[in-house]
Amino acid sequence: MTIEFNVHSLQETEQLAENLAGLLSPPDVLTLEGDLGAGKTTFTKALARSLGITRTVNSPTFTILKQYEGRVPFNHLDVYRLADSDEDLGWDELFYGDAVSVVEWAHLIEDDLPEERLEIRIQHTGEASRKFVFIPKGERFEKICEAISL
Ligand SMILES: Nc1ncnc2c1ncn2[C@@H]1O[C@H](COP(=O)(O)OP(=O)(O)OP(=O)(O)O)[C@@H](O)[C@H]1O
Numbered sequence: 835m836t837i838e839f840n841v842h843s844l845q846e847t848e849q850l851a852e853n854l855a856g857l858l859s860p861p862d863v864l865t866l867e868g869d870l871g872a873g874k875t876t877f878t879k880a881l882a883r884s885l886g887i888t889r890t891v892n893s894p895t896f897t898i899l900k901q902y903e904g905r906v907p908f909n910h911l912d913v914y915r916l917a918d919s920d921e922d923l924g925w926d927e928l929f930y931g932d933a934v935s936v937v938e939w940a941h942l943i944e945d946d947l948p949e950e951r952l953e954i955r956i957q958h959t960g961e962a963s964r965k966f967v968f969i970p971k972g973e974r975f976e977k978i979c980e981a982i983s984l
């Protein structure tokens with residue numbers, strides 16, 4: 835099962851993130867894939883805002899993991915720099931803890947991801963338009979995908 839959303843503006847991307855955020859609870863894990871400028875960080879910022887994170891969420895490229903306190907605790911991971919590493923960074927503690935997590939470049943740590951998760955692929959389809967493809971892994975995320983509207 836996959837669900838696609840075609841958005842035509844930045845505002846619609848933010849609305850989609852907000853609608854999804856309302857359906858999430860810890861320890862849900864989302865993975866985000868998409869080329870440079872696809873909108874991964876934009877989507878993540880809007881999602882975090884809707885989870886009640888008031889601090890500014892920036893791309894964690896040089897830190898791998900940033901953790902935020904909020905109404906719902908939030909982990910933002912960018913594992914790009916772990917490409918050739920076998921480091922165990924305590925993934926289970928993160929992915930089965932009390933926060934919602936977003937993982938960018940998640941395919942690089944595929945084996946460490948929980949089986950149940952929501953894969954999101956963002957494609958650039960025009961200057962301000964994007965295609966979001968949601969691929970739910972497991973029953974919980976199938977239900978969430980069925981409930982999302984835009
Ligand atoms: N519909 C849209 N959804 C998301 N971003 C959009 C949209 N329309 C225009 N943009 C612009 O596209 C850019 C997306 O950048 P963003 O940093 O979110 O991408 P990214 O996927 O995180 O890239 P990188 O891999 O370089 O970190 C922003 O400048 C944003 O304003």
Ligand SMILES: [Mg+2]
Pocket residue numbers: 874875876893
């Ligand atoms: Mg980014």
